[in-house]
Amino acid sequence: EEQLVESGGALVQPGGSLGLFCAASGFSFSSYAMNWVRQVPGKGLEWLAGMSNSGGTTYYADSVKGRFTIFRDNSKNTLFLLMTSLRVDDTAVYYCVRGGCTTGFCSYWALWGQGTLVTVSS
Amino acid sequence: EIVLTQSPATLSLSPGERATLSCRASQDVGSYLVWYQHKPGQAPRLLIYDVSNRATGIPARFSGSGSGTDFTLTISSLEPEDCALYYCQHRSTWPLSFGGGTKVEIK
Numbered sequence: 001e002e003q004l005v006e007s008g009g010a011l012v013q014p015g016g017s018l019g020l021f022c023a024a025s026g027f028s029f030s031s032y033a034m035n036w037v038r039q040v041p042g043k044g045l046e047w048l049a050g051m052s053n054s055g056g057t058t059y060y061a062d063s064v065k066g067r068f069t070i071f072r073d074n075s076k077n078t079l080f081l082l083m084t085s086l087r088v089d090d091t092a093v094y095y096c097v098r099g100g101c102t103t104g105f106c107s108y109w110a111l112w113g114q115g116t117l118v119t120v121s122s
Numbered sequence: 123e124i125v126l127t128q129s130p131a132t133l134s135l136s137p138g139e140r141a142t143l144s145c146r147a148s149q150d151v152g153s154y155l156v157w158y159q160h161k162p163g164q165a166p167r168l169l170i171y172d173v174s175n176r177a178t179g180i181p182a183r184f185s186g187s188g189s190g191t192d193f194t195l196t197i198s199s200l201e202p203e204d205c206a207l208y209y210c211q212h213r214s215t216w217p218l219s220f221g222g223g224t225k226v227e228i229k
Contacts, residue, residue, distance in 0.1 A: 035218075045158075045166065045209055047218040059216045062123070100171060107213035108156040110177055112165035 002026040002111055004096050009116030016086050016120075022079040022096030022113055030054075030074040033099035033106060036081050038092035039115075046092075049081065050105060086120045093117050124149050126210050126221035134227040141197040143224045145210035148191075154214040155193045157186055160207045160223075169208075170195065202228050 008020040022034070035050040049070040050059045058070055069082040079096050094116050097109035125148040135141055145155065157170040168177040170186035173193065183198045197204055205228045210221040 044207075044223045045160070045211075045220040047211070047220065050216075050218070059218075061217045095165060100168075105213075107218055108168060108171035108211070109158075109166075110168040114165060 002098075004098065004111060004113035006094065006096055006113040006116040009094065009118045011119045011121065012086055013122050014086060014088055014120055017082070017084040018086065018118060020081040020083070020094055020096075020116060020118070022081075024077045024079065024098070027098075027111075028102075029072075029077040031102040033104070034070075034072060034079045035097045035099070035107065035109065036068075036070060036079075036094060037097055037109070037112075038094045040089070040092045048094075050107065051079070052105065053099075053102070083118070086118075088120050091118060091120045123217055124151060124212055124214065124219055126212060126219055128208075128210060128221035128224045130224060131222075132225045132227060134229055135200055136229045137202055138199050141200055141204070141226055143195040143197075143208055143226070145188075145193040145195070145221050146191055147193075147212060147214075149214075150190045151212040151214035153189060154212055155186070155188065156211040156213060157184075157195045158209045158211065159204075160209060161205075166209065197226070200226070200228060204228065 005023045036048040051070045067085045098111040099106040100108040127146045129144045153173045158166040160166040174186045207223045
């Protein structure tokens with residue numbers, strides 16, 4: 001079964017840092033671009049960052065550029081999101097998502113993890 | 123950045139009725155428009171990609187249309203389980219973005 005499982009969500013103080021992990025299984029992880037998407041409680045979805053299958057190309061939303069870093073370890077079938085300088089408005093459920101095909105980024109997402117909650121509060 | 127505007131904010135219809143959801147882009151996104159369904163406590167579910175292609179396992183009552191800047195998701199005959207939030211997303215250029223969502227309520 002194809003699966004994505006996020007972990008690492010926690011309560012963190014404003015200005016702090018946190019790392020999120022996404023473990024992939026059931027498919028050829030290294031063949032797909034991967035992304036992070038979040039949902040602020042009671043609000044909509046927001047795309048945050050994307051990385052090509054090889055890890056050689058990354059893109060970021062302006063809201064997180066310079067603060068968040070996406071990276072992957074294809075040998076471990078794992079996607080990461082390093083978040084620094086966290087703000088209260090970064091409080092959200094964070095999802096990792098898989099590209100819809102193995103050609104390019106193919107940025108429509110049929111495979112989502114269950115999400116991990118990050119709370120930024122003092 | 124391309125801004126996607128969804129309307130209406132809320133749609134309240136009875137089972138069996140037709141639901142028409144709109145998504146308007148601030149710039150031409152060609153055919154790179156995607157629709158998701160999101161229910162509380164669950165991960166979003168891909169419904170339609172590239173305007174009109176139904177994702178695997180999506181019932182035929184869901185259909186998409188449009189091009190350029192104006193797009194529509196149609197649910198031909200509402201089922202009780204269609205009660206959810208619906209989001210459009212473009213994948214035309216970076217950065218990617220979602221619309222604000224339309225809430226579909228079943229009377």
